[in-house]
Amino acid sequence: MTQSPAKLNAFPVFMRVEGEAVVIVGGGDEAFAKARLLGQSSARIVVLSDRLDPEFAAWIEAGSATHVEAVYDPARLEGAVLVFAATGDAVQDRMVSEDARRLGIPVNAVDRPELCDFFTPALVNRAPLAVAIGTEGAGPVLAQMVRARIDRMLSPSLGPLASLAETFREAAEAFMPKGVARRRFWREFFSGAPARAMERGELGEARRAASELLAQDEPAHGHVALVGAGPGAEDLLTLRAHRHLMEADVVLYDALVPEAVIAMGRRDAERLPVGKRKGCHSKSQAQINTLLVSLAREGKRVVRLKSGDPLVFGRAGEEMQALRDAGISYEVVPGVTSAFAAAADFELPLTLRGVTSSMVFTTGHDLKGKSLPDWAKLAISGATVAVYMGRSVAADVASRLIAAGLAPDTAVAVVENASLADRRKFHGTLADLPSLEQRTDLSGPVMTIIGDAVAGANFTGSEPLARSIRANRADAQDFKESVA
Structure with missing residues (x-):
């Protein structure tokens, strides 16, 4: 069973900042970095500092922000929707954070998570589409690495396409019934002809294709995957x-x-x-x-x-x-399929040169009848056998295969919850396999792999099906006698 995902301590939201004041306290590199990030928005950026680094001053002079040249005064924070404490001084940043909280303004103190009401994300900007990546301040470098990957994945045309979609939203809501038809329209809009035209930089063609799509009056066709x-x-x-x-x-x-x-x-x-x-x-x-x-x-x-x-x-x-x-x-x-996942858990080659070149998938229930299925003959000739859902019939599988001529000491690998973090691995021989039926602690799906190729597996972290090598041999002898 998979574990429940960890709970977020900081819930991601998108906050409206158009035309609103965002105050950055500080004039150095840390403040400049936050200012450039906010410069991707339509917020009114106010930088509060009695000094500015030259590069930051030039950026502000270009019209990107307003500079209030003064020593810090908490009254300057009033009216802001967000505050950034970026002075580079721990005592000063704490003071800014406490003042902002007293005024009821969310605050971010750079590199001081304990003083933050919110965290700034690594941002992929395809305005109006935005992808924000956050780590709750725990790993800014990781967030930037993920941002770089996503940035490469998303076409630059997605922003203009999303802007075009906004112009069609009212029409789509007026002419398309809510539900399947409307979802189909938007699916085709973002993945069909309008999207392809926008990729080519043909805004007019994208608009025409979207209009044709909106005018279609065909009933939705269902599809099953x-x-x-x-x-x-x-x-x-x-x-x-x-x-x-x-x-x-x-x-x-x-x-x-x-x-x-x-x-x-x-x-x-x-x-x-x-x-x-x-x-x-x-x-x-x-x-x-x-x-x-x-x-x-x-x-x-x-x-x-x-x-x-x-x-x-x-x-x-x-x-x-x-x-x-x-x-x-x-x-x-x-x-x-589970057989491949179980084999991967054991680093087990399902085919092995000079040992086996074929394999069999079965549920084990095939062995319940009186006649032996054809695949059992393949097992005896050396094929690797993957048994699905076989825990409750393990003894039957073992006894029938041994009776048919498969050696009791043929290697066996068993995995519960293959591929998952809580998987359990067991190994032994065909003669050990009946012990599975007595394992009341196995509640997840069980996959069993039988064959000479199993001997090439990595048994690190695997438990023996039998208690000892001596017990294995005794059980094998007992099985030989019981099926003779």
Whole structure:
């Protein structure tokens, strides 16, 4: 289970400063840095200091701010919406901070977090679009590093595009019904022809394309994306999966998908749990199929969020067939399946030159019948076997494979909560595998990997399935005798 995200001690907001006075107390480098940051806004910057560094003075002289040449007087703070204490002197900054708070004005004291009511962010400016990055004063250099990355990602045309959007807002609200249709318009506006024209610097063409988009009178067409959420860790979600989550009107998610992954989607998207766990089905597969078709026919963009990969034990085949039969457009977005995550946790090569060149995915329940499935023969011939959801049938898996001829000392690796911070790893042999059924402390999803390639894993941080090497050998002998 993923941990809940840490709580913010400083909540980010955007404050209106147009035409308002912002007072900076100080005349050195620290004050100049804050003045340049504020210079990206339409605030009325007032610098209060009896002295100025030459470069700062030249900047002010160019008309970027107003200089009040005087010794500090708390009366000069009155009427300001924000105050910055940037004198470089700890005692003076504390005095400014205390005076501002007494006057009810939010204050920031440079490099003194304990004196701050707010923190200035590292800013990516695509006015009117702005991205602010903050660390609550803990790591300004980190904030600047993140800012540099985001700055490279965002096109300079986003600012003019956002300004153009403002001119269409009233018309969109008047002609587009609230909900799916209006979201579709804005999605096309910011990612379709208007955005492409603005990238080329063609404002007139962007305006024409937006007008044509507004005039379209076609009913919204629904779409379903069967999306792999990966094994649990949110940073293993693919970029394409994240894009679909951000565009979704409705998200139908499985029980094993962590809240941290679901939260990566649009905050106002409808979220419907439809998960199925052993002994607890919130909806039948037929009900899920019907719901997918119904939501898409309403014109909604639907994400069916599945743990791991949709095409690996995800019953995606039944959902795709239902969508095909109903004439609903859909697509599949692959995810990292749990077998790969478990192998990565163990640094385990699923294929290994000279040892194995094939692998098998199974749920273990395939071994419950009287006849041995074909994949068991592959296991015996050396294939790596990945067993999903196999804790409750571990003894059955082990006994059937040993009876079929797989050596009891074949290496086994087991991971609970693969990819997550609270994962647990176990190792042993096929003869040790039945002990999994007695592990009442394992509440998360369990993945088991069996095969000679497992011997090449890194067992650091892994617990033995059996108590000792001697116990392993005794259990293996017992198993040989019991299945003979």
